[in-house]
Amino acid sequence: MDRRSFNRRMLLGGAAAATTLSLTPEAVGTGRRARTAPGGGKVKHIKLYAEHLGHGQMGYGFKKGGATIPGPLIEINEGDTLHIEFENTMDVAASLHVHGLDYEITSDGTRGSGSDVKPGGRRTYIWRTHTPGRRKDGSWREGSAGYWHYHDHVVGTEHGTGGIRKGLYGPVIVRRKGDILPDKTHTIVFNNMTINNYKGHNAPDFWAMVGERVEFVMITHGDHFHTFHMHGHRWAENRTGLLAGPDDPSRIIDNKVVGPGDAFGFQVIAGEEVGAGAWMYHCHVQKHADRGMAGLFLVKKPDGTVPHHNAHAHSRNYQSDGSDESHSHGHHSHGHHSHRHHSHRHHSHGHDEYGEFDGVYDLDD
């Protein structure tokens, strides 16, 4: 398996489970009540490492030597507090900056606040979250729930331009008590002209069984604007990506303008109303799509096949012999995509696996 694309999903179910991987029960689809998030309020501790990945790439990981791009999903519940023991194993200063959560200026991850970490150094970042409620002045205070993200803020420039380009970013989900939980979660990052730092025609594919509740966290980084489009599936333009009920006036969309620093998320029932298939997801900016900012959401029939999809005829190569099995387990599902034997168009055969992995691709016009 591709080390970099193997992103461990950590469901932080409690303080005791903080550094273990969750084994999400496979509550696939029909008949069963959707599982929902519990309330928060726990104090949790995790470790996070910033590492060189070779070929100019950098990543975050929960374990030493286990960094990935995107970094691992951090998933907590409103009310939780997270202590992150961050270790910078690299030879340049790095940091951890998060969007959306509560933290004191000492956990800002910026050089100006003195919360960056020297080469080889450590720092504990503390992230807090809160439930919604009424303030003393009578106004309504929003909660922390949302699809957020973390990234470096110091490598290269004081805005972390170099760190982000090289792969120092990852998703954060804060759930509200009662929020519907997915069967699996995938992260898609449009980082400059790459997807998850894969440039050219090498974007990751994502697998699901018809009926599975699949969650996507979509993050954008770099200098460019994009539109995120998915075939055959759509979502609500609100906090959860799911309509709250019949009175929720939110727009249903399948195409969204996104820009650097953005994050949003949504859940779909794989193949709902449309069936199994190789459903494209891509940037809808024509020039970007044509340059390869496109991948597949491969929705399988119960017998494991994807109709009208011939892996060998397709421009992407993947293991058709069950490689997808690894996707049917919660701890493997995040950010995973199929192994590629060959690279295409802009790549010659024989590249090692890092050859198709490049965060320094620049749009040259």
Add this chain to the structure above:
Amino acid sequence: MDRRSFNRRMLLGGAAAATTLSLTPEAVGTGRRARTAPGGGKVKHIKLYAEHLGHGQMGYGFKKGGATIPGPLIEINEGDTLHIEFENTMDVAASLHVHGLDYEITSDGTRGSGSDVKPGGRRTYIWRTHTPGRRKDGSWREGSAGYWHYHDHVVGTEHGTGGIRKGLYGPVIVRRKGDILPDKTHTIVFNNMTINNYKGHNAPDFWAMVGERVEFVMITHGDHFHTFHMHGHRWAENRTGLLAGPDDPSRIIDNKVVGPGDAFGFQVIAGEEVGAGAWMYHCHVQKHADRGMAGLFLVKKPDGTVPHHNAHAHSRNYQSDGSDESHSHGHHSHGHHSHRHHSHRHHSHGHDEYGEFDGVYDLDD
């Protein structure tokens, strides 16, 4: 009348009426209850042709020889199923891909799914829609209602970049039972640096009588991002563009960031609170507006005049002698704009009507 700008609006009122044009009753404005959409559930059949339009342009049409840019409005109700007998009259492969609706992978319109159509070939695409409701797992399933769009996905590149640039795109509206119906609907497409493939200072104008309920479907295509702005009128940033009621928290806007693949829609009461006038609509990116991405929403007084608007002094020419009459009929109203006798600034006199019509305009900086 300009053949290309004459987009027949087809209100698909029932299976029997599937290929006929509707004659929308002109329920103009005040006093009368707004008309609302009926429930769906019907199976309808239409034909759609992809055609060369000369001068490098391509269009979709309901009848052979009747293709337009944008393609004709397809308007259905939640629960309807639409069988589209598609014929590609051109000498290159083409297809039909739709956003937002339900369709099996065999109706995806992509080459990868084998649902493109060879030169001279035919294919039946089936689009389905569904009403909102509760899933068995207790979660709320959104309905198909929305402002959507269709476009080619194979001409030029596997993302249809060439087909879209040349004009192979059109609007789709799916209405929910009870949705307010407009008196007329216009489609505005920002396609690269053109509006409805008119480049330079030749964007279409749209006409209405004060008090008419006018609907706009706004679609974006190509490589560029824009902001859509309209003077004197505004809309809600939700599913319908209309507030659902006093508790709808949606933002009211008159300027919206749009990018390739986007579609949204809204209704205004022409001249409400502001009166008759030549109200500009334009891209608010200054450079784009200055290059001509601007047109007029011409709102007439009951006597048919537009105050403070001199057609002859204005940089656009149109028939001031009643050409707008054609807009007061439902089947003519969609996408119609005035005939131009002269082109301006970037065009010399004497061009034939296709001379000012160009989808291959590229922003050269």
Add this chain to the structure above:
Amino acid sequence: MDRRSFNRRMLLGGAAAATTLSLTPEAVGTGRRARTAPGGGKVKHIKLYAEHLGHGQMGYGFKKGGATIPGPLIEINEGDTLHIEFENTMDVAASLHVHGLDYEITSDGTRGSGSDVKPGGRRTYIWRTHTPGRRKDGSWREGSAGYWHYHDHVVGTEHGTGGIRKGLYGPVIVRRKGDILPDKTHTIVFNNMTINNYKGHNAPDFWAMVGERVEFVMITHGDHFHTFHMHGHRWAENRTGLLAGPDDPSRIIDNKVVGPGDAFGFQVIAGEEVGAGAWMYHCHVQKHADRGMAGLFLVKKPDGTVPHHNAHAHSRNYQSDGSDESHSHGHHSHGHHSHRHHSHRHHSHGHDEYGEFDGVYDLDD
């Protein structure tokens, strides 16, 4: 004090007070009920001047010789009518165009409608607003409340490209009865690659005391798209930027794609859940941030200090001796930022105060 950055906030509390400055009571934070907006319905009269500011800049002001960039905040309540006696003191034609409000075509501020103003000329623009309510046809009509803005529409080009670039823009807030009022309001305008026409690393800083209710109006102009991000604070993507209550499904964000012609606003409780600190706000497009599209939201502890913030070590210079005092008064607070003694990086020492103020900066790639 920098004349240009001293933007008088005018709370138009009544016809009589129309041209006076409000002295907002400092209802800081905890315990007290939030103040709310009264109903509107008044007719108010103000004067507005368009002026040269030297160094190629232009601004709007309530008093002759008092123009600023951005122009002064105009704040009214739904139902109010505003008569603006506009005087163009400059040697080129100029105008006043507003977003979101009701006005007849004669107050459009466009050349086509004949509502521009010659050098030395005057014109009365009339803006109206309306409350939400039900139309005779049964549909719900939105109200005028919102974060809007005004700008020139004729300097340079027929879209006011030159006027906007030089500084002819400003904020408008229309409040609904019951809307929560802030303690202070700041305006941030991303105008091409500048913030409030300050280019390079000279963006304005904004001050607040922990617990203050601070409102930001964020406007975008020019040719570029940006993402507005603020550290440690967030807002709702709806009309007010504040959740209406527990059932409001709006997304909570801290990063928003913005484009030319956009305006939105929100309120934060300074330092809520995160405490005092030098919180960055910046464009999250990495290249733009690196070029200096970043400033600070300086949230002070009750003792007046900002933890982990050393003014002298920081790349920006400001008066640490109480210059911020001017920010603690409602009539000074709008758009104000600290005086800079030195300019940086792209500027040499010795520039006069206008030297670091430049709206003609163009992104050259």
